[in-house]
Amino acid sequence: MQVFFDIPNIEEDTTIAIGTFDGLHLGHQSVLKNAKKIALENNQKLLIFTFTDHPAIITGSKKVPQILTMSDEKVNLLKSYESDSDYCVMPNFSKDFSILSPEEFIENILVKKLKAKNICVGFNFFFGYKAQGNEQTLKNFSKKYNYDVEVVKPVKYEGQNVSSSVIRELLTDGEISKANQLLNYKYYLRGQVVRGRGLGKTVLGIPTANILVSERKLIPKNGVYCCDVKVKDKNYVGVTNIGNRPTFDNGLKSIEVHILDFDDDIYGNQIEINFSDYLRPEKKFDGIEKLKEQILIDIELCRNESNSLA
Ligand code: RBF
Ligand code: MG
Numbered sequence: 001m002q003v004f005f006d007i008p009n010i011e012e013d014t015t016i017a018i019g020t021f022d023g024l025h026l027g028h029q030s031v032l033k034n035a036k037k038i039a040l041e042n043n044q045k046l047l048i049f050t051f052t053d054h055p056a057i058i059t060g061s062k063k064v065p066q067i068l069t070m071s072d073e074k075v076n077l078l079k080s081y082e083s084d085s086d087y088c089v090m091p092n093f094s095k096d097f098s099i100l101s102p103e104e105f106i107e108n109i110l111v112k113k114l115k116a117k118n119i120c121v122g123f124n125f126f127f128g129y130k131a132q133g134n135e136q137t138l139k140n141f142s143k144k145y146n147y148d149v150e151v152v153k154p155v156k157y158e159g160q161n162v163s164s165s166v167i168r169e170l171l172t173d174g175e176i177s178k179a180n181q182l183l184n185y186k187y188y189l190r191g192q193v194v195r196g197r198g199l200g201k202t203v204l205g206i207p208t209a210n211i212l213v214s215e216r217k218l219i220p221k222n223g224v225y226c227c228d229v230k231v232k233d234k235n236y237v238g239v240t241n242i243g244n245r246p247t248f249d250n251g252l253k254s255i256e257v258h259i260l261d262f263d264d265d266i267y268g269n270q271i272e273i274n275f276s277d278y279l280r281p282e283k284k285f286d287g288i289e290k291l292k293e294q295i296l297i298d299i300e301l302c303r304n305e306s307n308s309l310a
Helices: 026-041 071-080 102-113 135-140 164-172 176-183 199-204 288-309
Strands: 002-004 014-018 045-049 087-089 116-122 148-152 188-194 209-212 223-231 234-243 254-259 270-280
Touching: 014 026, 026 045, 026 116, 026 148, 102 116, 102 135, 116 135, 135 148, 164 176, 176 270, 199 288, 209 270, 223 254, 223 288, 234 270, 234 288, 254 270, 270 288
Parallel strands: 002 087, 014 045, 014 116, 045 087, 116 148
Antiparallel strands: 188 209, 188 270, 209 254, 223 234, 223 270, 234 254
């Protein structure tokens, strides 16, 4: 898959799947599968058109949401799907973009530059100036610009449409397992391991890796979670705390993971925390010993859970 961070001039006819695709959840995966099928049937290249961040960050049309997938994460997920596309066009959603009318976007970008012959979108797709364009707009111009439109039905989960905003709410409420089901993968945070105060190791005897995560990324609800942790391409079991450590200092929010049976110095490394299960809220304990007792229980719970799955 070739990735462009600006708008290329594509020579071959394309099937284009367009969307914000934040999270690349089951609904998005269904759009991509459909688009892949259409591309194969018509002997066209599959092109995914998306953005590096949420368009609301520029349009100010609504409260800017924290995002589920950073642009490099989107690329990785796209590559991992069987519907692997030929091209991914992922421009910054700029002011210039936001003032294109729906017809200008269709004509100048989709048709002239990207050679759209089929356009495939999800059920709640909006585009163009003030999000005035929708599936009907795409259909209205399809004769004039000579392309076909496919609108993919929503994927339902327990009677509800799968959507990025539902997943954001689930993560904010600590409902990680349900969020994972809608994503069809484990929600993850990636970040560089930075120096904490080293208190985990010295005071508690439980070393933790503190990670720094992009400010745009949605952080799940504060609390303790079972995870798998990827370090230098190897997977480990981990137990992660997201919170302010009220037992100690109620400091800035931190994300720290204790990696089981692991003792390497990994400062400066990029690690990935894949969340499996929410265990409990973060609490203020009556002293360090009580906190330590609880963390040892958390660790054993995660160890058992991962053994039972293995
Ligand atoms: N700190 C708290 O004040 N309350 C907690 O409930 C709490 N739970 C934790 C659970 C785990 C699995 C880990 C790794 C840490 C937890 N911490 C908690 C953070 C702990 O205070 C922190 O690791 C030390 O302060 C060192 O930074
Ligand atoms: Mg630490």
